[in-house]
Amino acid sequence: MTKPIGAIILAAGFSSRFGSSKLLAGLSSGKTVFQQTVERIAEAFPERLVVTQPEMIPQLQKLAPGTSILSFKNADQGMGATLAFAAQQIGDWEGCVVCLGDMPFIKTSTYRRIAELVTADSIVTPTFNSTMGNPVAFGRNLYTDLVALTGDSGGRMLTSMYPQAVRELQVSDQGILQDIDTLEELALYQDS
Numbered sequence: 001m002t003k004p005i006g007a008i009i010l011a012a013g014f015s016s017r018f019g020s021s022k023l024l025a026g027l028s029s030g031k032t033v034f035q036q037t038v039e040r041i042a043e044a045f046p047e048r049l050v051v052t053q054p055e056m057i058p059q060l061q062k063l064a065p066g067t068s069i070l071s072f073k074n075a076d077q078g079m080g081a082t083l084a085f086a087a088q089q090i091g092d093w094e095g096c097v098v099c100l101g102d103m104p105f106i107k108t109s110t111y112r113r114i115a116e117l118v119t120a121d122s123i124v125t126p127t128f129n130s131t132m133g134n135p136v137a138f139g140r141n142l143y144t145d146l147v148a149l150t151g152d153s154g155g156r157m158l159t160s161m162y163p164q165a166v167r168e169l170q171v172s173d174q175g176i177l178q179d180i181d182t183l184e185e186l187a188l189y190q191d192s
Contacts, residue, residue: 003092003093004047004093006090006096006097007041007047007048007049007096007097008086008090008096008097009048009050009099010082010086011023011052011101012072012075012082013075013079014076018183021059023102024059025180027104027186031104032063033101033180033186034101037100037102037106038050038101040106040107041108042066043108044108044115045111045115048064048066049070050064050070051072051085051086052069052072052075053075054072057071072085072086077151079154080153080157083149083155084148084150093140094118094140095115095122097114098135098138099111102180103176103179104175105174106135109173110126110171113171114135114137114169117137117167117169118138119139120141121139121165122137122165123138123159123165123166124169125167125169126169126170128170128172129174132156133176136155136156136159
C-alpha cells in the first residue's frame with residue numbers, strides 16, 4: 001500500500017491586517033474563508049491536519065468535520081515555527097502539501113495535480129503566469145528541514161536551499177496567488 005500524500009493547513013495567523021478573524025469571514029458562496037478552503041482541500045486529500053491557535057479550535061472544528069485540528073500555543077513565533085510544529089505531527093505521509101487556511105479560491109483539481117507530482121525528494125511549487133504561489137508540497141525526505149524551521153520563515157526558503165528538488169507546475173488557477181489579508185482583497189477576489 002502506498003503511503004498517502006497529506007495536507008497541512010496553516011490557520012494560526014493573527015489576521016492583524018484584516019481587523020478580525022479572516023478565516024471566519026463570509027464569502028459570496030455562503031461559506032466562510034476557512035470552510036471553503038478546507039472543503040476544496042478535503043476533496044483532494046483524505047488526510048488533513050489543521051494547525052491553529054487554541055482559541056480558534058471550537059469554531060474551526062464546526063467548519064471542518066473529519067479534519068484533525070491541532071492547537072499550537074506558540075503561533076506568535078511565526079509561520080516557520082507553526083509549520084515546524086505541524087511537520088512533527090504527520091507521521092508516515094509520503095509527502096505533505098502545505099496549504100494556507102486563507103486561500104479559498106484554489107481549485108480542488110490544482111491540489112490534486114500538485115499531489116500527483118510529489119516524490120520523496122521533491123518540492124512542488126505551482127506557478128500562474130510565471131509567479132510562484134501556494135500550496136507548496138514537500139516529499140518526506142525534506143521533513144527534517146521542515147521541523148527545523150523557526151520564526152516567520154516558511155517552507156518556501158527550502159526552495160532556495162534545494163533548487164535541484166524543485167518541480168514547477170504551471171497552472172491556470174489564479175487562486176494559487178489569492179490569499180486574503182485585507183477586507184479589500186476579500187472583496188476583490190470574490191468579484192474576479
